[in-house]
Amino acid sequence: MLPPPNNFNRPQHPHQTPEVRQAPVIHYTFVLIGLTLLVFVLHKLDEILLPIAFSAVFTLLLLPISRWLELRGLPRVLAIIICLLLVLLLFAGIILGFGSQLTQFRDEIPKLQAKMMEIFNQAQAWAHDRFGYEPMSIAEVKDSTIKSLKKSGTTYLGTTLSTTTDVLSNLAQVLIYIFCFLYYRDHLRQFMFRFVAPDKRTMVLNTVDSIQTVVQAYISGLLKVIVIVSILNAIGLLALGVKFAVFFAIFASVLAVIPYIGIMIGATVPAIITLVETGSPLQALAVIGVFVVVQFLEGNFITPMITGSQVSINPLAAILALILGGALWGTPGMILSIPLTAILKVVFDAYKPLEPFGFLLGDVADGEDNQTSKKEAEAEIRPWYRRLWHMIGK
Structure with missing residues (x-):
């Protein structure tokens, strides 16, 4: 009777390599370590x-x-x-x-300072009459400031x-x-x-060209939007007679890239200065109204017509990108955060294994493009006024 075959002593095929599988915990641990090292290197080499x-x-x-x-x-x-x-x-x-x-x-700072001190004294007097608050003297405020x-x-x-x-x-x-x-x-x-292997170079070349085209269109479109919004803001502020209208118009248009937060900061500063200059709350509210109207036009008309749906980043991703860019590289990192996030989204969308991350960075309408036809997808990303006109036409 022959002995049972010994699988341990059986010789393996010379071209056969043993398959080594790693546990998911080990795989994700290495990914986290790699990301941590990447952030550390990016932070340390910021000057380069x-x-x-x-x-x-x-x-x-x-x-x-x-x-x-x-x-x-x-x-x-x-x-x-x-x-x-x-x-x-x-x-x-x-x-x-x-x-x-x-x-x-x-040159206007001393005048603004005097008017702010006057408003500060009025507020202290109101608080003293209403709540019994002991006001600070002007000398104490000046001494602490100096x-x-x-x-x-x-x-x-x-x-x-x-x-x-x-x-x-x-x-x-x-x-x-x-x-x-x-x-x-x-x-x-x-x-x-x-x-890249020679048989895949054509595909890679087409992918790189498409990435380059989309990123160029997005960044140039973003600059066009900033210029148009600056002009509209300047027209509105000059019509209201706001001082430094051009400066505040450009300042607010650049901040408008930040979803929700940017328009609040860009409108608050000129509104406060207008309130201090004129003493009229209605004038300050009119300044805020200018920025709100321009922001409405930018979100529903200007940006959809210029940048379209080539690269759309959802507000949550944009805000997180700004926070991470500021924590990593300071103010220059915040400036670069939106363009770099757009580049990452294009790269993620082009590379199949990373496509879910591109979907995560994109707007809600982008997720429906894979489920509908091209015509339906274009209808979904239309501005609200075009969709309304389409429904009325039906």
Whole structure:
């Protein structure tokens, strides 16, 4: 009688590799460790990564211009130099515009301070008559303010000088990175293809081109929305006779990128200053009304017509991105958070294993696109006035 076969001594096929399965707990533990290390590296290398991130965003915006100039017969170097000059002109215009407004605002600070002290005294008198609150004297308020200014004046001066130096240094780095990204873009694309099999390079090329197109359209559309909203805000504030109308119009339009919170901050500051200047609550409410109307137009007419449904980020994802960007990289991180979140969403949507995360970042209407036809999906993302017109037509 033959002995039973011994499975342990049976030789394995030479090309057969044993399958090793990891427990889900171990897999997700490694993922969390990797994310933690990534956040740590991003935070520690912020001085290096921030100029690169800004350069990448500007490169996506300038790439169509550079290509257009090259198709007109200009050498690539000259086309890139023209693009960099456009960036410098943009920064110069922003600095000159905001600088003049800030100078005028600084000259008005003593008057605003006197009127605020008057309102403060009236509020203290009302609280004393109503609740028996013991008011503070003007001398005490001035003494505490002067002491705090003396204590922090040297720190603010050093911080201002350091910030100015950092901005100039980072601007020079951004310009150099933009030049390199635009000049070596073909080389960088070939470098990326080295990681892809030859039979899949066409698919990857189409995916990269679609990502690039969508991100360019989203960022350029976002800038167009900011410009249009700034003009509308300025018209409304100038009609009401608000001081520093242009400054507050641009300030509020930039903050309007933040869902819900941005419009509140952008409208509160000019409303308070208008209340202090005029002493009229109705005038302050009219200022808030201007921002509310413009925000309504932006949400229902301007943004759907310009950016459409190419990249739509839900408000929760946008707010979390702003908070995380501020915690990671400060104010520059908040500026980059919305464009980078849009880029991540496009990448997630293009890569099948990460598609659920793209769905999570997207708006509610995006989830219905996979369940309906293209025509039905376009109907779902129409603005409310177009849907109403469609229903009336039926």
